[in-house]
Amino acid sequence: MPKLTKRLVESLTVENRDYFVWDDEVKGFGVRIMRSGTRTYQVQYRKGGRTRRASIVRHGTVTIQQARQRTKELLGHVASGGNPVEEISQHRRASAVAALCERFFEAHVLERCKPSTQREYRRSIDFFINPAIGTFKVIDFERRDIADLHHKLRDKPYQAN
Known part of the structure; x- marks a missing residue:
């Protein structure tokens, strides 16, 4: 197949199954034409x-040159030992902060804390942690996110700590 161009990609016909057309210029770069x-x-x-x-991206969202450049960057990452597909998969499987809080509560708090402390931990998780950062993926969570939450609770210093 020749070098992929916008005209070539748009001229490819839709078939009753998905298929790929690969670029001659950059090995590993291609376009997938879906039944839809x-x-x-x-x-x-x-x-x-x-x-x-x-x-990488849907056709029409970026130019074919930008998609080709993104492919070169990803292939460079692979050449230096990375694995973008596995990294994406790990990110999807990563736990959210809310799930980590539940695990902490069940494995630690219920086993080692008094009932009054258990209630306070549950209250903190339900009213402060989950609403603010519960949907964050643990691997995306950074120190500044904790600092931001701490700062938001500055009017409740005991609770912030």
């Missing part, structure tokens, strides 16, 4: 004896 007519740019590489493939 959606076209997405793809990167494909081998890591650990397996072929990995990931969507």
Whole structure:
């Protein structure tokens, strides 16, 4: 197949199954044409004896040159030891702060704390932690997020600590 261009991508016909067309210029860069007519740019590489493939962006959202450049960046990351598909998968599987709070409450607080302390921990989790940061992924959580929450609770110093 020749070098992918906007005209070529838009001229590809929709079939009754998804298929790929690969670029001659950048190995591992291609476009996926889905039965629905959606076209997405793809990167494909081998890591650990397996072929990995990931969507970069939908056709029309960015230019084909930008998608090709993003592919080069991802392939450079792979060459330096990274694995973008596995990183995305790990991020999706990562626990949220709310789940970590529940695990802490069940494994530690219920086992080692007095009933009054248990109630206070439950109250803190339900009223302060979960509403503010409960949906954050643990791996995305940073020290400044804790500092921000602490700062928001400055009018309740005991609770903030």
